[in-house]
Amino acid sequence: MAYYASGIHFVTVIMRIRFLPNISPNARWIQNGVTVAGGNGNGSASNQLFSPCGLYVDDDQTILIVDCMNHRIVEWKSGAKSAQVVVAGGNGQGNRPDQLNGPTDVTVDKETDTLIICDRGNRRVMRWSRQNRISGETIIDNIACITLTMDDQRFLYVSDVEKDEVRRYRMGETNGIVVAGSNEKGDGLNQLNWPTCLFVDREQSVYVSDNNNHRVMKWVKGATEGIVVAGGRGEGSALTQLSNPIGVFVHQLGTMYVAESGNHRVMRCYNEKKDGNVIVGGNDEGEHANQLNFPTGLSFDQQGNLYVADFNNHRVQRFSIEN
Numbered sequence: 001m002a003y004y005a006s007g008i009h010f011v012t013v014i015m016r017i018r019f020l021p022n023i024s025p026n027a028r029w030i031q032n033g034v035t036v037a038g039g040n041g042n043g044s045a046s047n048q049l050f051s052p053c054g055l056y057v058d059d060d061q062t063i064l065i066v067d068c069m070n071h072r073i074v075e076w077k078s079g080a081k082s083a084q085v086v087v088a089g090g091n092g093q094g095n096r097p098d099q100l101n102g103p104t105d106v107t108v109d110k111e112t113d114t115l116i117i118c119d120r121g122n123r124r125v126m127r128w129s130r131q132n133r134i135s136g137e138t139i140i141d142n143i144a145c146i147t148l149t150m151d152d153q154r155f156l157y158v159s160d161v162e163k164d165e166v167r168r169y170r171m172g173e174t175n176g177i178v179v180a181g182s183n184e185k186g187d188g189l190n191q192l193n194w195p196t197c198l199f200v201d202r203e204q205s206v207y208v209s210d211n212n213n214h215r216v217m218k219w220v221k222g223a224t225e226g227i228v229v230a231g232g233r234g235e236g237s238a239l240t241q242l243s244n245p246i247g248v249f250v251h252q253l254g255t256m257y258v259a260e261s262g263n264h265r266v267m268r269c270y271n272e273k274k275d276g277n278v279i280v281g282g283n284d285e286g287e288h289a290n291q292l293n294f295p296t297g298l299s300f301d302q303q304g305n306l307y308v309a310d311f312n313n314h315r316v317q318r319f320s321i322e323n
């Protein structure tokens with residue numbers, strides 16, 4: 001695989017949606033998840049996934065899934081038993097315009113109806129039309145990208161895990177400006193160590209899953225250093241700690257939801273509190289309905305149901321919100 005740090009194989013994802021559901025800070029979810037994609041072992045059949053690492057939940061609960069080790073992006077309709085269509089890649093591992101190599105993340109540019117894909121193994125960011133699924137075009141190259149996102153003003157944010165930085169790009173630009181990190185690898189407030197997931201709020205503050213520092217950082221627009229908003233107290237399983245955080249989603253009220261690959265759980269954290277609480281998983285690694293195995297990301301649909309990319313179980317789980 002092309003994705004590793006400190007001996008741990010992993011990929012990153014932030015699963016983005018175009019809206020922020022009205023979720024109570026005290027909401028609860030049914031602990032047994034339902035498999036909504038994959039779950040039939042690793043493979044390339046239409047009902048299988050192989051290390052899903054990123055996804056995008058649309059308004060109608062259609063899921064775009066980054067099927068990493070199958071080198072493709074697939075579309076999975078709500079309630080379907082198999083993927084309906086390959087929307088990018090799927091032509092074997094490679095670097096041609098119609099191929100992907102271990103993609104790790106995807107978002108949708110609604111204005112142009114295109115997919116923006118982090119093609120990790122090829123060190124490039126690609127744009128792929130949802131209408132013309134034959135091939136894509138490189139819009140940023142020579143970058144050790146592992147995650148990306150887009151804000152509501154169509155600025156694109158991409159992390160570089162070799163430079164330990166996050167850059168913001170206007171669409172059409174190839175250089176961008178640094179908005180987080182870029183002060184060598186480290187654990188200082190102006191540093192990052194393997195930035196694996198991004199979330200950008202309406203004020204263009206950038207939240208970064210700082211994986212090897214076991215923390216989530218917030219970089220206010222224009223800041224030269226970040227603020228620790230979750231974790232940062234060493235690696236561990238206490239409610240004040242995180243272990244290799246990846247996926248992060250931030251509610252407009254400041255509540256954060258963090259997928260911890262190391263603790264196989266999803267945490268809810270609050271800006272003003274040192275400790276959080278486990279909302280799903282945390283029952284050791286496993287494949288039962290109440291377990292996860294290396295969760296890489298999370299998102300919510302309009303009803304507040306939680307979706308988790310369950311990387312080592314080769315499935316996507318949905319946890320229904322309790323009424």
